[in-house]
Amino acid sequence: MHASEDFLVIIRHAPHNASWLREGLDAALVAAAFGQSVRLLFMGEGALALCKAQQAGAPGQKASLPTIDMLEMYDIDQLNVPERTLDELNIGLESLVDGVSTLTDAQVNALFSQNRPILNF
16 A cells, blocks of 8 residues: 555535535645645535536525636646446536546545545535
């Protein structure tokens, strides 16, 4: 096992179910603002945050797409989603924002087996 210098932030919740998505993105932005390399992994309903066609939630809830779009300004350019998640949600890669990479189950397992900080939201 080798040490990795990046944080792995896992987003598992849909954009408007709770504040988990916003908190995960905020944690990623704070880490990046302090010079930490950050990789985002969107699993399960969290992958819905990457869909191009998003709307704001209930009154007072902002859409997450503007935050997703500004991640690159913070040098967060590793946006990953498991292929299995896209299959389960019946979402095509073309429906997601630019810059998203898919991962096989083996690649996801490899991420978890590396010695790195993992934040789970």
